[in-house]
Amino acid sequence: MKKLQNTIYVKIFMGICKSCSQLLQTTNINKEEFKQLSQSFMQNAIIGKNILYASSPQELKRYMIFINSMKPYNLVIDGLNVAYAMRTKTEAGSLKPILDIVEEFHKKGQRVLVIGRIHMLWWSKKTMKLIQEKADTFFTKNISEDDPFLLHVTLMSGPQTYFISRDLMRNLKYKLIDPHLKNVFKTWQLSRQYLYKINKHKKTVELIEPISFEMKTQKSEEGWHIPFTCDTKLILPDSYSLPEKWICLKNKK
Numbered sequence: 001m002k003k004l005q006n007t008i009y010v011k012i013f014m015g016i017c018k019s020c021s022q023l024l025q026t027t028n029i030n031k032e033e034f035k036q037l038s039q040s041f042m043q044n045a046i047i048g049k050n051i052l053y054a055s056s057p058q059e060l061k062r063y064m065i066f067i068n069s070m071k072p073y074n075l076v077i078d079g080l081n082v083a084y085a086m087r088t089k090t091e092a093g094s095l096k097p098i099l100d101i102v103e104e105f106h107k108k109g110q111r112v113l114v115i116g117r118i119h120m121l122w123w124s125k126k127t128m129k130l131i132q133e134k135a136d137t138f139f140t141k142n143i144s145e146d147d148p149f150l151l152h153v154t155l156m157s158g159p160q161t162y163f164i165s166r167d168l169m170r171n172l173k174y175k176l177i178d179p180h181l182k183n184v185f186k187t188w189q190l191s192r193q194y195l196y197k198i199n200k201h202k203k204t205v206e207l208i209e210p211i212s213f214e215m216k217t218q219k220s221e222e223g224w225h226i227p228f229t230c231d232t233k234l235i236l237p238d239s240y241s242l243p244e245k246w247i248c249l250k251n252k253k
Ligand SMILES: [Zn+2]
Pocket: 010, 017, 018, 019, 020, 021, 022, 225, 248, 249
């Protein structure tokens, strides 16, 4: 078994096979699917069946006016998620990692939006001011959910927009009723969501690139790439992490 592992299994890095250097097929959501996903998300995750899942009618109105005049964005940050990741005993949440991300993308000429909750404004006023010089901000009431807004504005900004959060948003995916749209949602999410790690020692945030290629068996003219596992844990269809091992099979020339 050990020998097999060394000879057959390969790693995929940034969508490139380490054995044959082939680039895996990139994620593909067509225009119609993307449009359906955006519309369905608004209907099912934000408005619901006559119920405002996420918010109040007044807040929803304020949000719609805001995004209709301010979109599109290149990047939307889940402010509370990032701020809580670096909380300390003395601090409810830290705005510093948000500022670091904002500055990084602002340098590249990207339009950034930070979605958060109102109580974040009571943290460091100085850091918030620096964030607001380089990014737009939208804060929901403390009792409202902010994740539906985060995903909605990302979708409304177009298929090329990214978002940053460590939350896998499974509860929101399940609000989409159509099984096909649930799959489209996951494919979209994997290719658009930056996850991140917090380096507590250096007090920095390290972004993890979205997975922009199809995480399933791929066939091309040259052969096959098959995700694989040797341990007892199966690769579940609902997995959000990249299978570590792949098999690279090439056609004989
Ligand atoms: Zn290969």
